Amino acid sequence: MNARGSVHTGQVFVVLSVSPGGATVRELDDSSAPMAPERQVRLDGLPAAVAMLEAGHPRWVWDDTAWWYPRLLEAGVRVERCIDLRLCHAILRNAVSTAGSRLAAAPPSAWDAPRPVEPPPAPDALFEIDDGAVAPAPDPLAELVLQQEAVGASADPSSMALLLAAESAGALAAAEMRFAGLPWRADIHEAILGRALGPRPAAGVRPRVLAELADRLRAILETPDLNPDSPPEVLRALRRLGLNISSTRSWELREVEHPAIAPLLEYKKLARLLSANGWQWLEANVRDGRFHPEYVPGGVVTGRWASTGGGGALQLPRQVRTAVVADDGWRLVVADASQLEPRILAALSGDRGMAEAGAGHDLYAGIVASGAVSDRGQAKVAMLGAMYGSTTGESGRLMPRLARAYPRAIALVEDAARVGERGGVVSTRLGRSSPRPSAAWRQAQAGAYGESAGDAETRTARGQARSWGRFTRNFVVQGSAAEWALCWMAGLRNALAAIDPGSPLTAGPHLVLFMHDELVVHTPARHAERVEAELRRTAAEAARLMFGPTSVEFPLTVAVVERYSDAK
């Protein structure tokens, strides 16, 4: 990414689109004027054509990174940067700062549809979109022009340009991480399963340990036909024995005293391991010693990524992280941003006290040191409560003290909550806006406070308003944190490519895992120190790009390990 504000200046674009039998390649200068006649390339010749043009460091423009880039990576071709038009369109269509643009005013088109699973859009095809309306096939060049126009006219073009560049770089990184895969030792994973569950049983049969626990539970609960996988059955059995519980959630079970509780909790834990990361998961997701997760950039309204396909890279349980082992002679460099969201809040709000609390590393300890609360646990629960909108229990009680100590930070989230409660829209630091509440929500609000409204109706509407307020409150922080992470990842991706320039992706240091505020790089051992330095440098750079000069620190916890589970 270039320095802020000059993302597009002097930039050459190469627009790729699907055409019969191949792809159309169009080279453009920074005012979208053609630099060469457009040409047709067969798909099997595409990687070579891209590799040649890549030497000029263009920005590739295409409808969908997840369609174009994997086939380039398979052929050993990497690109530095791109514009993922579909991802960028989603941001621009919804953003408050581009609401007056032609792009935002246009009726929904194919650019608003979710990405097709497979195959890619054929040229001149007609597309079904949400409401059943039909739109003409999308032209990426026309869309690029609309997007540039929208960015240029937005309230803060450099922020929006940064967001779009970071979003697109994230899409490249997602494809690269999937291609490279996370090193995964199936033998270690199998050993974990064997130790915890017993030998692998036939399909549909409970593993030995689970079967034994199930028998014990049936005996203790005096329910011979109990299915411990059925929460309603378990709940009925426990209540029959006089236990005063309303659900079978683990945290609720832990509150009560009964001989059935310990084996039940153990059963739930192991059943979870089996269903989420058991032998079937291993077979479906790990091949050739690599886990290839499917990330979905922009898959969450806040801008966070989602993951899909049963893989679940973003939900990788700690229990199985011992199976993540670097190749011989390689290391995993594991970096996570410490207390990212509170620090984002401090920077967003310009709260000097909170910035100070985070200086010199543990922000929660800093909050304790300031005298606002008396221990680290309180500091954490209070901060989370502030960002999530909790008002009950300990965190609710601590809120007034937090608000006194950090008035600007707390005011920012309170304001965001009030905007949401009124049905308004909030935006992240770089300009991603929250969705509008549904028509049903607005209708409930409109109808709930008049004279004809019943008490129950009013209560429900008020509850929904608060709920949407908690969403917008969190949106600002979570979404801005996601932007920071994207900037970090984008910067790091460039830095890693520069360590071993020209080498294939998996021959040098490369990203293998992203989890919201954590990056993992797989690297030849000799580069590990350099990778750590680049992680720290790009984290600081991400903060500078987003906030300019700020006194808020964004420290990382970095570990160089052979085994992922040794990182924490």
Added chain:
DNA sequence: TCGTGTCGCGCC
């Protein structure tokens, strides 16, 4: 038998 809704758990 299928799709849909809910629960509960894991991750951040």
Added chain:
DNA sequence: AAAGGGCGCGACACGA
């Protein structure tokens, strides 16, 4: 008085 954000997924429950 009650009031905790965002996800994905598997299993169960239930109704068409």
